[in-house]
Amino acid sequence: MNQYDLVVIGSGPAGRRAAIQAAKLNKKVLVVEKGSRVGGVSVHTGTIPSKTLRETALNLSGWRERGFYGRSYRVKQEISADDLRRRLLITLDHEVDVLEHQFARNRVTQMRGAARFVDAHTLEVEREDGEIIRVGATAILLAVGTRPFRPDSIPFDGVSIIDSDEILEILHLPRSMIVIGAGVIGIEYATIFSALDTAVTVVEPRETMLDFIDKEIVDDFSYQLRDRNMKLVFGQTVERVERDPGGKCRVTLANGRSLSAEMVLYCAGRTGATDTLDLPACGLAADSRGRIKVNPETFQTEVAHIYAAGDVVGFPSLASTSMEQGRIAARHAVGVPGNEPQKFFPYGIYAVPEISTCGLTEEEVLERKIPYECGIAHFRETSRGHIMGLDSGLLKLIFSLKTRRLLGVHIVGEGATELVHIGQAVINLKGTVEYFVENTFNYPTLAEAYKIAGLDAWNRMGELVREPAAAEAAAE
Ligand SMILES: Cc1cc2nc3c(=O)[nH]c(=O)nc-3n(C[C@H](O)[C@H](O)[C@H](O)COP(=O)(O)OP(=O)(O)OC[C@H]3O[C@@H](n4cnc5c(N)ncnc54)[C@H](O)[C@@H]3O)c2cc1C
Numbered sequence: 351m352n353q354y355d356l357v358v359i360g361s362g363p364a365g366r367r368a369a370i371q372a373a374k375l376n377k378k379v380l381v382v383e384k385g386s387r388v389g390g391v392s393v394h395t396g397t398i399p400s401k402t403l404r405e406t407a408l409n410l411s412g413w414r415e416r417g418f419y420g421r422s423y424r425v426k427q428e429i430s431a432d433d434l435r436r437r438l439l440i441t442l443d444h445e446v447d448v449l450e451h452q453f454a455r456n457r458v459t460q461m462r463g464a465a466r467f468v469d470a471h472t473l474e475v476e477r478e479d480g481e482i483i484r485v486g487a488t489a490i491l492l493a494v495g496t497r498p499f500r501p502d503s504i505p506f507d508g509v510s511i512i513d514s515d516e517i518l519e520i521l522h523l524p525r526s527m528i529v530i531g532a533g534v535i536g537i538e539y540a541t542i543f544s545a546l547d548t549a550v551t552v553v554e555p556r557e558t559m560l561d562f563i564d565k566e567i568v569d570d571f572s573y574q575l576r577d578r579n580m581k582l583v584f585g586q587t588v589e590r591v592e593r594d595p596g597g598k599c600r601v602t603l604a605n606g607r608s609l610s611a612e613m614v615l616y617c618a619g620r621t622g623a624t625d626t627l628d629l630p631a632c633g634l635a636a637d638s639r640g641r642i643k644v645n646p647e648t649f650q651t652e653v654a655h656i657y658a659a660g661d662v663v664g665f666p667s668l669a670s671t672s673m674e675q676g677r678i679a680a681r682h683a684v685g686v687p688g689n690e691p692q693k694f695f696p697y698g699i700y701a702v703p704e705i706s707t708c709g710l711t712e713e714e715v716l717e718r719k720i721p722y723e724c725g726i727a728h729f730r731e732t733s734r735g736h737i738m739g740l741d742s743g744l745l746k747l748i749f750s751l752k753t754r755r756l757l758g759v760h761i762v763g764e765g766a767t768e769l770v771h772i773g774q775a776v777i778n779l780k781g782t783v784e785y786f787v788e789n790t791f792n793y794p795t796l797a798e799a800y801k802i803a804g805l806d807a808w809n810r811m812g813e814l815v816r817e818p819a820a821a822e823a824a825a826e
């Protein structure tokens with residue numbers, strides 16, 4: 351039986367980053383992956399495919415140019431499912447190739463097959479041909495991720511009633527679609543298909559969506575969706591989903607209302623992929639959604655040498671945070687703990703338009719009773735926004751009145767997921783409103799919106815009265 355310092359189960363963002371980190375520290379590392387190719391949900395069914403699909407949809411539809419040329423502007427008149435898939439396959443091949451090369455360069459051993467526990471230090475890997483291989487490990491990282499939640503009550507058929515994995519395989523672009531669940535996945539796909547001129551209705555049991563985002567940003571976003579005729583049916587639960595004799599999909603709501611469309615996309619959350627690990631054999635158990643509890647600082651489970659990271663541990667379930675969690679877990683597992691991570695990470699929602707946020711929302715600032723001031727900039731106030739033909743886009747900064755420090759940055763609009771990193775740096779480096787007022791920004795850029803929002807807040811906050819010594823230091 352081969353013995354390893356660290357065995358990583360799963361090759362998604364958490365597993366991949368953990369394996370390479372441990373290998374860089376000269377440890378003997380094995381990655382076990384049951385999928386036919388490495389990369390995890392992130393590369394094959396999640397982040398990368400959905401973002402590639404979005405980019406293709408925006409390019410082929412001419413979405414970004416419609417501000418100038420009108421809503422009927424198209425780059426390609428008839429966009430097919432094949433058009434969308436072509437770019438996807440090229441991107442995925444490239445991602446897998448980069449990852450395989452990283453593993454090879456860093457001497458990370460790979461094994462194809464499904465891993466399960468024999469005991470707390472031993473795993474069995476079942477390969478596709480039925481062969482079973484035993485491996486021993488000093489430490490183990492569970493980076494098994496999640497899969498779409500598929501309740502028995504929904505008659506999935508892989509063609510018209512589908513989940514977020516199956517949407518990548520559709521054979522034709524639907525003219526109408528009902529998206530069930532206004533979480534991040536549901537909203538991203540709903541808005542991408544709406545940009546392709548599919549008539550989209552979103553059904554959500556709660557009265558609101560994306561509750562972790564600043565309300566002013568969600569309000570602006572919802573207004574933009576409704577303005578382009580997307581239907582948001584909130585506060586309604588789904589009673590039944592079925593195909594009617596004419597081939598259309600019918601969704602019946604608890605209030606009796608009936609909706610019909612060519613396609614139903616079901617996105618009501620995800621389940622941890624822990625059911626086949628035989629967790630009791632190592633002394634662990636998962637919760638009802640298949641998730642594993644960990645120490646949020648070390649990512650150790652209740653069994654000290656077994657770690658879990660990534661989506662299998664729950665919120666925030668992002669590729670970006672999963673990578674960091676994997677790195678922290680691997681360092682701790684091999685006895686070289688890293689520095690404490692930065693407190694504030696960005697959250698990017700690649701809807702059309704994009705939303706991105708870092709730090710505290712206005713609702714959180716109010717809840718914590720922190721005296722604050724906000725600064726707002728509309729992208730249309732920037733010259734770059736004019737050049738790009740943007741008629742929407744909003745950047746909101748929240749500052750503490752006491753310390754003048756930036757507490758939160760919230761953006762909806764073109765480039766939000768890139769722009770947010772300026773705000774993230776200022777928050778984590780403890781910068782104040784003066785950073786935006788006193789620095790020169792490239793012109794014309796959308797980043798200039800930071801300057802405008804900073805000045806907007808500063809005008810209400812008033813001048814900073816510097817102590818004479820501090821003023822001298824600032825002048826140096
Ligand atoms: C549609 C969609 C869009 C997304 N968009 C974004 C985005 O834009 N930005 C972002 O940051 N995040 C995004 N995410 C989230 C992101 O994909 C996940 O946070 C990330 O993939 C989680 O990484 P992970 O390492 O935990 O596991 P995963 O990527 O889920 O990988 C887990 C791997 O473990 C393997 N595995 C499972 N069980 C076993 C076993 N028993 N033996 C061997 N192998 C096993 C699986 O085959 C899989 O390859 C998106 C997710 C979805 C679904």
Ligand SMILES: NC(=O)c1ccc[n+]([C@@H]2O[C@H](COP(=O)([O-])OP(=O)(O)OC[C@H]3O[C@@H](n4cnc5c(N)ncnc54)[C@H](O)[C@@H]3O)[C@@H](O)[C@H]2O)c1
Nearest residue numbers: 531532533534535536555617618619620666667698699700
């Ligand atoms: N851009 C990104 O960073 C990105 C993109 C996609 C996904 N993700 C991650 O993937 C994770 C999973 O996303 P998700 O959208 O599947 O889950 P989610 O938990 O974010 O959203 C699920 C939504 O479905 C609703 N819902 C729950 N039960 C329902 C039911 N029975 N009928 C109808 N609606 C129901 C919920 O109220 C919720 O709004 C998220 O935590 C997210 O962090 C991130």
